[in-house]
Amino acid sequence: MVAGVAALLLRGVKEDAPRAVTLPGVLREEAGTRLAVGTAVRDEPLREERGYRTVLARQFSSVTPENAMKWAVLEPERGKLDWSAADRLVDFAVEHGQAVRGHTLVWYSQNPAWVEGLKGAQLRQAVREHIRTVVGRYRRKVAVWDVVNEPFEDDGTRRKSVFQRELGDGWAEDALRTARTADAQAKLYINEIGAEAPGPKADAYFALAQDLLARGVPLDGVGFQAHFSESGVPDGFRENLERFAALGLDVAITEADVALEEPADAAALRLQARVYEEVARTCLAIERCVSLTVWGFTDRFSWIPETQPGRGEATLLDERLGPKRAFREVLRVLEGR
Ligand code: G3I
Numbered sequence: 001m002v003a004g005v006a007a008l009l010l011r012g013v014k015e016d017a018p019r020a021v022t023l024p025g026v027l028r029e030e031a032g033t034r035l036a037v038g039t040a041v042r043d044e045p046l047r048e049e050r051g052y053r054t055v056l057a058r059q060f061s062s063v064t065p066e067n068a069m070k071w072a073v074l075e076p077e078r079g080k081l082d083w084s085a086a087d088r089l090v091d092f093a094v095e096h097g098q099a100v101r102g103h104t105l106v107w108y109s110q111n112p113a114w115v116e117g118l119k120g121a122q123l124r125q126a127v128r129e130h131i132r133t134v135v136g137r138y139r140r141k142v143a144v145w146d147v148v149n150e151p152f153e154d155d156g157t158r159r160k161s162v163f164q165r166e167l168g169d170g171w172a173e174d175a176l177r178t179a180r181t182a183d184a185q186a187k188l189y190i191n192e193i194g195a196e197a198p199g200p201k202a203d204a205y206f207a208l209a210q211d212l213l214a215r216g217v218p219l220d221g222v223g224f225q226a227h228f229s230e231s232g233v234p235d236g237f238r239e240n241l242e243r244f245a246a247l248g249l250d251v252a253i254t255e256a257d258v259a260l261e262e263p264a265d266a267a268a269l270r271l272q273a274r275v276y277e278e279v280a281r282t283c284l285a286i287e288r289c290v291s292l293t294v295w296g297f298t299d300r301f302s303w304i305p306e307t308q309p310g311r312g313e314a315t316l317l318d319e320r321l322g323p324k325r326a327f328r329e330v331l332r333v334l335e336g337r
Pocket of ligand 1: 066070110303
């Protein structure tokens with residue numbers, strides 16, 4: 001027994017980590033070439049848990065680093081870059097034939113302290129250097145970039161950030177143009193939370209997309225994070241995404257999860273499954289909806305309980321990597337049933 005435990009520890013496999021169970025189908029296989037089915041990925045379980053890696057490799061055709069490519073993680077001190085977690089995920093994706101959604105280049109949150117203190121031209125230069133360095137490192141490996149993340153407040157005004165304060169509205173355009181010079185092939189996205197349904201935020205998001213396109217700013221797609229709850233999919237979700245697609249843009253569901261009050265009873269889990277089903281059907285119904293990414297695939301690793309005490313169980317698989325009703329529903333939709 002001791003030898004067994006030692007072997008597990010030597011291999012860096014946490015003894016209590018859940019092993020991959022047999023799931024009732026394979027999401028990436030059922031999705032085929034219609035759309036990429038993805039998930040956010042955490043570095044610790046990717047490093048240490050074989051069950052997590054097994055499910056990740058088998059079920060998903062796209063991966064998004066949940067945190068590994070955020071500026072504060074990559075470059076906590078100016079000029080001292082730590083690529084280890086980001087490289088680990090990109091290498092895993094290459095090994096398993098998965099696309100990588102690079103997340104994220106310019107965001108109001110998770111910036112290193114030294115960036116928050118920069119002014120004007122110094123900040124612009126630092127942002128350009130950051131984008132060129134990160135996008136350049138992963139050229140031909142990262143297929144899609146969330147270049148601009150969450151530019152708006154809920155009322156549709158520009159979100160307050162060091163970039164908005166120091167550089168004005170033009171920071172988003174500058175980031176997209178810089179990313180294009182760093183990689184001529186990657187698909188460049190803007191990505192937003194809470195803009196899934198018509199309203200001031202979605203309208204401002206739409207106006208930004210229109211304006212960028214009208215001025216020839218490189219923009220290939222728009223992301224809708226789809227962090228939902230028991231309240232379900234908001235009215236107008238499909239119509240809202242369709243108007244962006246009508247601009248000639250790809251649309252993507254980039255961070256779907258459905259948060260529940262814990263512990264979730266059978267009725268809540270049935271409701272959750274219906275919400276995931278509607279998200280998947282909506283994406284499939286829109287030709288330009290090219291990917292459906294969930295924000296973590298197991299309740300064991302989700303931002304929800306870490307930020308919303310008493311809430312969680314938001315993902316497709318339970319803590320033991322077993323299938324929840326939500327997994328079966330998404331699988332059924334992808335099977336065309
Ligand atoms: O890695 C450090 C660790 O060393 C330290 O001990 C610990 C305690 O302070 O913090 C750890 O970093 C945390 C990081 O997640 C990794 O777990 C940060 O504090 C924490 O703020 C960070 O939260 C992430 C959050 O973005 C902020 O970056 C969540 O995991 C992640 O799910 C969430 O994802 C965002 C998307 O990027 C954008 N859309 C919204 C979505 C949910 O907020």
